[in-house]
Amino acid sequence: MSDINSLLWVEKFRPKSLSDCILPIDLTTIFNGMIKEGTIPNMMLYGKAGTGKTTVARALANDIGAESIIINCSEENGIDTLRTKIRNYASTVSLSGNLKVVILDEFDYANAQSIQPALRGAIEEFAKNCRFIMTCNYKNRIIEPLHSRCTGIDFTVPTAEKAAVASAMMKRVEYILAQENIPYEKTVIVNLVKKHFPDLRRIINELQRYASAGSIDIGVLGQGSSESYKELLGFMKNKDFVSCRKWVVQNLDLNTSDFYKRLYTELYTSLKNPSVPQAILIIAEYQYKSAFAADQEINTMALIVQLMMDCEFN
Numbered sequence: 001m002s003d004i005n006s007l008l009w010v011e012k013f014r015p016k017s018l019s020d021c022i023l024p025i026d027l028t029t030i031f032n033g034m035i036k037e038g039t040i041p042n043m044m045l046y047g048k049a050g051t052g053k054t055t056v057a058r059a060l061a062n063d064i065g066a067e068s069i070i071i072n073c074s075e076e077n078g079i080d081t082l083r084t085k086i087r088n089y090a091s092t093v094s095l096s097g098n099l100k101v102v103i104l105d106e107f108d109y110a111n112a113q114s115i116q117p118a119l120r121g122a123i124e125e126f127a128k129n130c131r132f133i134m135t136c137n138y139k140n141r142i143i144e145p146l147h148s149r150c151t152g153i154d155f156t157v158p159t160a161e162k163a164a165v166a167s168a169m170m171k172r173v174e175y176i177l178a179q180e181n182i183p184y185e186k187t188v189i190v191n192l193v194k195k196h197f198p199d200l201r202r203i204i205n206e207l208q209r210y211a212s213a214g215s216i217d218i219g220v221l222g223q224g225s226s227e228s229y230k231e232l233l234g235f236m237k238n239k240d241f242v243s244c245r246k247w248v249v250q251n252l253d254l255n256t257s258d259f260y261k262r263l264y265t266e267l268y269t270s271l272k273n274p275s276v277p278q279a280i281l282i283i284a285e286y287q288y289k290s291a292f293a294a295d296q297e298i299n300t301m302a303l304i305v306q307l308m309m310d311c312e313f314n
Helices: 025-037 053-063 079-090 115-125 144-149 159-179 186-196 200-211 226-237 241-250 256-267 273-290 296-310
Strands: 043-046 067-072 100-105 130-136 151-154
Touching: 025 053, 043 053, 053 067, 053 100, 053 130, 067 079, 079 100, 079 115, 115 130, 115 144, 159 186, 159 200, 186 200, 226 241, 226 256, 226 296, 241 296, 256 273, 256 296, 273 296
Parallel strands: 043 130, 043 151, 067 100, 100 130
Antiparallel strands: none
């Protein structure tokens, strides 16, 4: 077996060309048209996490022969990034004479009071030799003038294509496991893809994590089960803060979106009817806060404490 920790699988097996990306048919058609023309517009790629937005941005730049730079806006989100890094890059002509591309990853974390308004002028100023591709999970966090300057592309998988896209993800996962010489149970892989679809990044990260044991078996699906959430709710009912915190620490790797959805679902059968509306409002509030929280453990515990204080359990 190869050293699975030598490189993250999501990077090792990241597609470098659009032809290797897993996408719905309409998106493949749109992007292939751009490649055929040999140029791309300024774009805003939006949708759920792990659906290939950043990968597609990088693949498009590669396929049209453009020079590109990637800026993670969750880390570099202030006006200085535009004044120095972006402007210095976009203002010079590529040595090959081809387009330059600035990929602004996780752009929904870019400061809406500084870098976002300033980017309007940069998009127009460098239009001759540079294109901007923004990726985001929440397009509503990006100011309207940027929406009007970019082609918006939704990475949501249409219902009619979910089965085909999931099947393609399954084949990709089997290919990765074969390349890494990891034994696996196919039924477990199928269930894992279903559980995290359409977040292929999460699927691959989970596989690499469990592959450290040498094989992929039923243990992959153990965490985050219905029984596990019922255990948490039991702790909450008994006002057992210590056990609640231990549960949170043991489940920090759970997908944040999945956690709030599952908690929302399980609470219906655990709370007295008058408490359900209040619980929904509390969950919605902390789900929103989670996008900005510096420490997810503290935010999750605050949610649990407020549910324990404000709701009556059966």
